[in-house]
Amino acid sequence: MRALRWWVGSVTIAAIVLAMVLLLFAAVRGRPQDLPWTPLDLGQPIGLMTGRKLAGLTDDFPKCRALLDKAGVRYTVLAPVKYGTCSYADGVRFTPGGSRRTPYSPADLGTSCPVAAALSVWEWNVVQPAARRLLGSPVVAIEHFGSYNCRRIDRSNTWSEHATADAIDIAGFRLASGKRVAISANWKGNGPEATFLHEVRNGACRLFSTTLSPEYNAAHRDHLHLDQATRGEFGWRACR
Incomplete structure (x- = not known):
């Protein structure tokens, strides 16, 4: 005793x-978001616990929507998809205007609400500051390969986070200067484009449960895989 x-x-x-x-x-x-007990605020600077709090939104769609509303993010709610494992009920699609100024191409992005929340924080705190500092021009469009996709992880029996719209694959960025910075063409090297891409990957690691880049394997040679799986809330995170 x-x-x-x-x-x-x-x-x-x-x-x-x-x-x-x-x-x-x-x-x-x-930075209040350094503390685990402070409420998540998408408009505050990234803190030590921001990524954990974002992952915790996976099971709370009303809270996630309230946070988007408070941050001034404009969106529409997507109809639920019910197709066995490939289902979701927390989908949103970004719409023009509001506090977000960067559209996604092709079309404005539809994904799960926690991914949308993390993408908004990523754009404000990581992507735009890095683009202005390293490339001398803001990003005017973020290119992607999509979010929802009813499939398994490559060469495995495990369902991908894309099957529940909890992931997005980022392909590249278009700048106001007219320049395009693509993962496939600009990841390698020591130039400002490569430095920018590595910096936005590292910044994503602070916000998403899983961040996979060309350094992970050949399947990711042309994109950044960003997902907000529920397991990230409980400590399992990957950054490659």
Whole structure:
């Protein structure tokens, strides 16, 4: 019994110390999203816990929509898809205007609400700042290969996150200068285009449960796979 009390006391003290460290860290950086107990706000700078909180939206469509509304993101709700494993009931499609200014091509993107929320934060905090700093021009369109796709992961029996619209494949970016930066053509090298692509990949790793790039395998040689699987909320995350 004494050993149990010692263990419980030690864990309690460690938790208090950790909470104090997190509070101090968040106060110094001025980023409330560093703290696990603060409400998610898509308009705030990315913090240590932003990615976990975004993954937690997978089972709460009303909350996800409320966060998009608060952030000024314009969207329409998609009709639910019911097709066995390939089903979803939290789909949204970006519409023009609002706080998001970057369209997706082809067509404006339809995907799950948690992916849409993460994409919005990614655009504001990662993509546009990196494009202006490294390429001298803002992004005017993000090209993609789609979100919902009733299929399994390549050469496996495991269903892809695309089967529930919880993933998107990003192919490239078009700039206001007229330049196109594509994963397939610009990933390798030391130039500003490659640096930009690697930076937006690294930024996505902070927001999505899974981020896969050409460094993962040949199947991803021409796109970034970004998904917001539920498992990401509980600690399993991949960044390659």
